Amino acid sequence: MPRRDSTESSIPEIAKLLDIRKQGGSGIVLVLGARAGAFYRLSSTFQEMIMGFSERSLQGLSRSAAFDECYRVLNEHSFSERDLDSIFQAALRDVTVTDADLCLADLVKEEYFSEIITTNIDDLLEQAFNQAGVREGQHYEVFIPGRSYEQRLQHPERRLCRVIKVFGDLVARVYDARRQRSYLDRQARLKEHLQQVLESDILVIGLDPVWDAELIDLIPLDGGQSSTWFVDEDAPPAESRLARVFNARQALYLTGWDGHYDNFLKALFWHLKSSMPTNIRNFFDILSELRKINSEYKISQRERRETQEMLQTTLMQLSSLQQQTEQCFQLVTSELSMLREQLGSLQRLLLRED
Template sequence: MDDIQSLYDIKQLAELMDDRKNGETPYLLILGAGASFSSGCSSGWKIVEDVLDKYHLLDSYRTQEPEELSDSAKLELFWDFLKARSQTARYTALRRHIEGEEPSIGYICLAELIQAGYFNIILTTNFDIFLERALQSIGMIYPRDFAVLVNGYQIEEHVLKSLNFPKPRVKVLKLHGDLYARIFQFRPNEIFEFTDKIQQTIEKLLEDDAIIVGHSMQDTDLNRCFHIEGGEIWYVNPNEPTADSAAGNLREIRETFMTLNGIAGYFDQFFIRLHYYLLRESQRIREQRAHFYYQSGRELYELSNSSSNPEDYLHWAIQDFRVAADLGFTEADVYYQIGQSYDKHPNSREYNEQAIEAYSWCLELNPNFKGVHRNRGRRYMEQELYDEAIKDFQLELSLNPGDSDARDWLLQARERKMLEYIYEQGRITNRDYRKLFEVSRSIATKELSLLVEANKLVRKGTGRGTYYILPEEGE
């Protein structure tokens, strides 16, 4: 249920952020490595393993030690390798892991939120420049519209002065270095300490309300800056913090500590949803957002299969599919998925009209979409609209003659309409059946015979005088 609660909580956070637009200090934003995975950056452990392999750091151990080295031993080798390297050599070794590809859709959404004034100060432990590139891609100009401050690269006085100066409004403070400045504070002893003045400044910043995204809080220097006294924390991470983790400890000491985990805890998921609630009128990335919501709906639909409360996941799946459609997602499947979600809902019968509408929109976009006529026909059956149901089942069979479910439903629909006819007329003949359903004599004979064999009809008379009635009670 954490997935579902977090989806509701993002809406609450968006309202709180919007309220601050009226003169209050925006939330402080803290970004970690998880922010950049979807942009092509490697995880920390992937970097370690690749460096060990690329630079043959394990070769001697493979010949000397039959057993594989422990993870801690591998980390020591990795750190020793970096210790012996210059900043340029570190840049060469780490560049392809940190440089990534293009800023993800989550970064573009974040950039637009920053541009709109929802964040002023961003602390990041990342070396990459995805945020800077995202800001520039939406028209923000460096250094006019945003400043980038690199701890350990620019002199301390410049960093402190820039943070306190009102212009530019947006400041990005890179705590552990920068890819193109070729400053990489990566080893444990390098990230255990800030200078006194930098630490005091960060401590002051962390007294305000903050949102932590993509950061597992394993950086000792930053963790030391959090104190008991301080504002609310929103911790955005796919995983719930454990009691013995730094995030878990912070939850214990801060009065307000909100977690957004599960689906909503991923960087792209979080910022795309936040962007939608706060800046839904933006057209720049409409197509990308539409695709995101479609994929998110599919994921939530799948999660409903393993949930003890599938209706919650299906509710959000339907919401995401509808947002995708509203944003211009033009593939018919988005409406098919909405209909499927209603079909799967535990209270499915309450949503007949909504499901029919969704399937009808699907057929507007793709009249030959297999399965849709069958599913809509079943919904018509629920509403006792047998003519519409029969037409849909016949259309489904014309598209997919091997659909046995559609054939079974067609027979059921004809049976129910036939029963209505008999209730009114008292009987039905082969000719009546042919006229009622526009079928051949052979089909009418076959289907009437099946109903007789199933004891649903009784045959009376012979030859041209044959007719069929409902069985008497007890027959």
């Protein structure tokens, strides 16, 4: 299977492609698979919840293989919609936006992508947009199958980055997490649009052969003159539909450490912008300020300790002086008493002589 070595040398090539497409005013299509989503990055928590309903074991399986096994359990078990919603909500309770999510949000704001097709039902992308100041209606618009505004899919009102949540949205409670093979067949307009868009230049990150099988089936084998980039930790299985698609399209591969969602997007952003996203820079500015305050506080504490030590020394000196003064006062008092007695004796003698 043709592939590039999993080295950082190919990331500059992708960055160059994005710059060229942006300058030409076209952008490219970004495809985010299940391995770029919240469930995969929370794989251990998610696996424990799902595999509690199975007698099979995940022991000895790779991270991606265990993730795919969870998909099979979801489809084999008769979960109700309420059960699924409870499982997904609980699994995503502690998930947070990463630096890579913020890098992606900034790239969207800079108009590097004309469209984002995601198979994830979580709202991490929208959270990252919000934190990065990327506003819906100003920078992007979201399409969810089954929603009324899907009718604008073919003819968007303005030139915004279109975010298509292929399998729905958990927050909106409109989704199909089990993704039965007939799902996209019921979404004729969406299916037609996806097939058309996926003929163009696409950058694919974290596409999973099992979780994302329905979308993979829509990627045309003939990409014409378009470019196709495949980014993931692992190369697709040799006999999989995903491998056949990218072989036919002569896709360029980036796998291994550089192919990890977080590593790739942060490195890509650096090559494009030679800096960190604004939100991350702000974070480090705040961190630097906190460190400065902490340092000043430590200095203040040290000065306070020194002042307390000086005060204690002064108090000890005053206490000693007080003791000395009291002792002197007692001595003077005793002397005065003796003098008074002597004076009294002299006065009595004088009176007798008179």
